[in-house]
Amino acid sequence: MSVLAALDVGLACVVFAVAAWTVFASGAFAATVGYVVYGLLLSLVWIRLFAVDVALTEAAIGSGVTGVLLIGAAARLRGAEATPPEEGPSGSTRLVAACLCVLVAAALAAVVLLLPDQGPTLAPQAMERLPETGLGNPVTAVLIAYRSFDTVLEKVVLVLAVVGVWSLAADRYWGGAPGEARAEPPEPTLAFFAQVLAPVGILVGVHVFWVGADEPGGAFQGGAILAAMWMILMMARLTEAPQSNAIRLRLALVAGPVVFLAAGVAGVAVAGGFFAYPAGFEKPVILFIEAFMVLSIAVTLPMLVAGPPRREPRR
Amino acid sequence: MTSATLAGLVGAALVGLGLYGVIVDPQPLRKILAFNLIGSGVFLVFGIVARKGAAAGLQSDPVPQAMVITGIVVAFAASALAVALTLRLFEQTGRATVRPDVEAEAPGAGADSE
């Protein structure tokens, strides 16, 4: 037990040290790499908190996909690296900011220490109603049944984010594909890697989604893995990024929230209320909705990483 | 001190650290990183709340866990939008900063664009 405690303390220190590195490192690129490491370490903390679903999400999205996004941005911003020193705030501003931040952190730490060891919980209620959802994983039940309204709106947020990112395109590129057209040939090593990895990754992604009904995993984590596979295929240029005006792309982007919304409204007719599931058919309906959510996540995340359209549309 | 409380203290420290980065660092990309630090600190606070709600045979209250999963996805979407804005700004101006004194007072601005 004490070994574990020592490991916990060590992990906490390393997490904090790497986080400090991302704030204080001199180069933006180095800081970004530090952030990716930080995200992976953080998923270990989540495992120590017995939140495996969160650990998977943090590793796949918080560290993985976000990492690709930020490293790509850092690489493109390298020209802006040399920020003149006078742009930074003055020493006194830094001091005031530091005091403020220490104050906030201290207040928060005090509250954390004051929280009772056995806190209030909804775990019993969540377990009590778990059988009627037909699911075995209570986290999935919260996401897709008890608090499905949060989840469906969060899917809408993802679609909005795509609209927002695309809105930054130049007018002439609207409808075109994201990413610049590149002339150099694809990297053979990367292409080989993608060819070998993608089938395995797709299998893993579908597996993580499928077991998510009863074990740690689910639509977000599985979808993120599928998204990563698509991103690798695009990076290896085995497949082209789709045009942003392609109806099939848009269909895939909105399928998750639209099917979820439609099922929620259909609940009025078949189950007596918005977002209620018909008795006896809960699990198949939930898996049906989740399948579309996986599709949408798998398409949305790469589109958000790819950025606004940067090529003229082919008509 | 339990490992949950420890994680909570790390969360508190991360919020402070991230807030410092957000206020002090002039580069938007570094600010985005710092926002993500605050975000993960907030999620860790949810995490200890979940862990302290272990009951009914569960090691951790599933409701805050689900909220964190939702939060991580939203945080990614926010990062994506912020990165896209930063890159577009950099493309157009060759610099990337959101200094408050660079006021938007371009001549002729204000008319609707098409």
Place this chain on the structure above:
Amino acid sequence: MSDGGSVIAETAGGSLLPLAVLVPAAGMLISFLLGGRRAERIALGLMPVQFGVSMAIAGFVWRSGEPLVYVLGGYLPPLGIALRADGFSAVMLVTASLIMPAAGLYARANFATPPGATERRGPLVVWALMQAVQAALSLIFLGGDLFNLYVALELLTFAAVPLVCLDGSPETLAAALRYLMFALFGALFYLLGAALLYGAYGTLDIVLLSQRVRAEPAVWVAAGLMTAGLLAKTALFPLHLWLPPAHANAPAAASAVLSGLVVKGSFFLIVRLWFNVLQSLPTAVPGTVLAALGSAAILAGSALALRQERLKLMIAYSTVAQIGYLFLMFPLASGPWAPEAFSGGVMQTISHAFGKAAMFLSAGLIAESLGHDQIAGLGGAGRAMPVTFLALGLGGLSLMGLPPSGGFAAKWLLMKASIEAGQWVWALVMLGGGLLAGGYLYRALAPALSGERPIMKRAPKRGSEVVALALALAAVVLAFAPPAFFAFLQIGRPAASVALR
């Protein structure tokens, strides 16, 4: 009122509540899917539906005299999520469902897609995001769960930020990025407070929390974090820096929505937080702090508005000032004058929404017609485009608090309450703010009415002028709100506990 008892499952008309969110959300998704001209048709076609749903909700609240409740999926809080509509929610819903179509009709002039044309960037983004703003606002007004409201806040951010930088110029991009940063800060701190509340009480349902919350350290820290976050999103002084460039450089229709409605969303949540969730806390000190910041906002915002050279920036700074008035209701929240103060605050919220939307639309018309919006170059423009300037002036009445206007009714109620409460200083601030508002409006309007002949690029569009004027008239008509309207605003206001303080 559901204060005393446990959670109510559903009231008559409750099933309208999810519709108010789902209709615009589905509209946004379908608009994005189909794209082009169909996006515009869907957006405009659903606006009357939204108005109908909002009016029906208001009707049910009116008839029952009680808040409407709907529990989603049959999962009662604390496990599940409830939506609730009280008088304030209903009024805000109706306000939003009136201003959105006005902005939509105005936007049609600039963002129409001709038949047969391929999809263009501006129109698709505008029509999709306008519906998203509507969905986010509906959820904010109806949400009964603090985490669900976090999702609503993020929804609002993602809908509003891209509207700011629609023209893609560097200054709007910088403004949008700064807006996004403040919004992210706000949402994260709000979420952090919610985490602490869940840790202390095991629920995020507003009614359940309001029964359980006690004055203890975790609650104070949570309240401080959430309020700070929401203030950043509401742009209360000194966290207002992002607002003027963002609101002043967006397309006029978007500015009207951003300034009139979007900042009211996070303000609404501050009211929810302090009047509902934290109703059992002593509010004298935090209320005074909020009102002091509000006073500073009134004076600083008005003074800055006086110094602006561009009309749209002046109007944006006046938003900073008018937001300040909203916070004067907080120190007056307990005592016999509380209903008056609450009505005044709500009245200020809606009259500013109408008045400011009218002013931004007018300013947009002026900028289009003259090719610029420099105040120094407005000479004689009032004669060339009288309807536009009439809308601008009538909207301005509310800012100054002159009768007849909703702004007058609001400031009168707030002033009465603060005098009854013996808190004179707020009344003085309001008088000063009104004088300053008169100053900056005079500075813009007086030269416009001179005999100069302005150089007009083109005449303002008649339809757009009518829209702006209708909004301005709505702000005026609010002055004649009957007592029954104020009684309606009080429905669901947790008054029972106020007497305990």
Place this chain on the structure above:
Amino acid sequence: MSLILNVFSVAAIGAGVFFFLAGTVGLLRFPDPLSRLHALTKADNLGLGLIVLGLLPRTESLLAALMLVAVWALVQLAGATASQLVGRAVRRKGPAA
């Protein structure tokens, strides 16, 4: 039997951890990118391999054991690809990069 397996697990995992440690030290201390890569791939390859080997006797099902081996194989694949790409970038831009 279980004692032998436990000793085997501890020994294999201990050796794996040692390789990770050595690889990390190499990553930090070696002078140029190529030798750093060398250190890193040792950690990936041998370190992770030994840890997986040590964990194999402790798995509850054949599927779990297969998954562990798959993790190792995928890391091999990713590590080899990444080293190739980094190596090529070094050659293109010169060792100073």
